[in-house]
Structure formats: structure tokens, C-alpha cells
Amino acid sequence: MNDWIIHLIEGGGYWGIAFLMVIENVFPPIPSEVIMGLGGIAVARGRMEFWPLMLAGTVGSTAGNYCWYLLGRTLGYERLKPFVNRFGRWLTVEWDDVEAIVRFFRRHGQWVVFAVRFAPFMRTMISLPAGLTRMGHGRFLLFTFAGAAIWNAILAGAGFYLGRNFGDLEKYTGPVATGTLVVVLIAYVWRVIVWKPRG
Template identity: 60%
Template sequence: MNAWIIHLIEQGGYAGIFLLMVLENVLPPIPSELIMGLGGIAVARGSMTFWPLLLVGTLGSTLGNYVWFLIGDRFGYLRLRPIVGRWGRWLTMDWSAVERATAFFQRHGQWVVFALRFSPLLRTMISLPAGLAHMSHARFLAFTFAGAAVWNTLLIHGGRLVARYLSAFEDAIGYGIVGLTGVVVLWYLWRVATWRPRD
């Protein structure tokens, strides 16, 4: 099972990694930990190399976050609120969550765009208030790229470390990957099913 999962990542190649990382930051529930971790295993197996993997993964993450930034920057508060009201269930966010994220951004400053790249729950959410605050595009992209590069480096190295134990724990790791993916999908479906707007 483990070899089959890794084979899917390898078959997609760098373009597949790029696309998955864009989607991971635009649509839930695809975890970057899984994508780049498996990429790290592919590096250890010799079917991918570190620097191209890091580059495409970081570019994909940056582009995905830039989508949310542009939505906030171009739409603004007045036009964005009815969109969140209509599609909030599928995004598992309501307007009060946007307001809380915006207040957090304003309270802590623009550096949080870099710092929150290491937060599984907030790294994408912070892009929207950064756009709403009309942060400099160049600065947003630089902070996002730098933070994502550090995070992806850690994930790739984590995958390379896991690869050392593949032969001894191949079945356990394979089932663990499937289990983690299933948990993330079920969590997202549960959020959608139980979602209630607070505002």
C-alpha cells in the first residue's frame, strides 16, 4: 500500500506537487504535511530531488495563498461579506472568523504573514485579512514565499527521515497515510455538516 501511495506522488511529478500545493491553500482539506512529506520520501528514494521539490512546493503554496490575498484586496469588506455568507459552509468559515483574523492581523502587524506559515490552522486564513488591509503585494509574496520555504524544508526533511524506516514499517506507514487522509476528510465533512454561522 505504501509503495502505491508514493507511486501516485511520483507519477504526478513536480507539476503534480505544484498543483496539490496550490489546492491545499485554496480548498480544504488537502494537508501540505502529507504532500511535502511524501515528496520527501520520493527524494529519499531518488525519484525527486530536494531543490526542485522545494521550489515547486513553495511556489504552489505562495500562489494558493495569493488567491485569498487577491480576493480580500480586490473585493474589500462590503463585497466579500455576502460571498462568505453564501459559501461559508464549504469554506468552514463565517464572517466573524474573518473579522477575528483581521483584528489579529491588525494587532500583530504584517510579519504574521511569515510567522503563521508554521500554523496548520491559520496559515491560509491570514492571507484574506492581509488582502483586506491592502498589504503591499510584493511584501505579502516575499513573506509568504519565505515562510512557506522554511515550512516545506522541514516537511521534506521529515519525509526523508520517515523513508529510513519504510522497509521496517512499510505497512504501518502506508496505512497511517491513508488513515491521516481519511481523518482530515472526515473532519472537513463534519465541519461542513455541523457548520453554523456565528454572525
């Protein structure tokens, strides 16, 4: 897994980073912590530059979240509800959960689009109620870009620090990346198995 990520980063360069970050935010097979962390290590090794890395990662994050926003805005409540009812088992959500997220969004204001970019499980899903409540395109993109930029800077900075201070770090990034992916997949499968609708 680590080799595949590094191949995309080194072969695709900044486009590879952007592509991985889009996928991570549409359906997260690889956590952004791994992608931007490895990008930061690449900066420390002199293979990439920090600001182009930040731009690529943040644009990718914003584009991936925009897909969920457009889904909510285009489908709306009436057409989204049958989709959730049909595939809720695999999403481990039911319609009451969607309504609860929308109520939270309305209650706390649109600033949550910015704030939850730092929450591992909410930063993608908050884009859906933003679309359902028809938040303005410009405001959504601005808040998403700003929040994602700060989060990506933290991740890339951590990778840069590790890459500069630990010479043999590359020996461990492979097992860490693979282990992270395995944990995410196991957690998802376990949630699907034990999840039961309340209705």
C-alpha cells in the same frame, strides 16, 4: 489515495508536487504534511532531488495562498460580506470571524503572514485578511514564500529521515495518507453539522 499522490509525484515530478501544493492551499483535500512528506521519502529513495522538491513545493504553496490574497484584495469588504453571509455555513465562519481575523492581522502586524505558515489551520486563511487590508503584493509573496519554505523543509526533511531509516516504510504511507484524509474530512463534516452562527 496514496497511489494517486505517488502517481502525481512520480508521473508529474516536480510539477506534480507544485500542483498538489496549490490545491492544498486553495482547498485542502490533502494535507501538505502528506505531500511534502512523501516527497522527502522520494528523495531518500533517489527518485527526486531535495532542492527542486523544495522549490516546487514552496512555489505551489505561495501560488495557492496568493489566490486567497487576490480574492480578498479584489473583492474587498463590501463584496466579500455577502459571499460570507451566503456560504458561511459551508465555510463554518461568519462575518464577525472575518473581522476578528482582520483585527488580529492589523494588531500584530504583517509579520503574521510569515509566522502562521507553521500553524495548520491558519496558514491559508491569513492570506484573506492580507488581501483585505491591501498588503503589498511583494511583501506578501516574500513573507509567504519564506514561511512556506521553512515549513516545507521541515516536512521534506522528516520524510527524508523516515525514508532513509525505515526500509519498509512504503507499506505504511498508504494507510497513513488515507487515514489523514479521512480524519480531515470527518472533522470538516462534524464542524459543519455542529456549527451554528452566533447571530
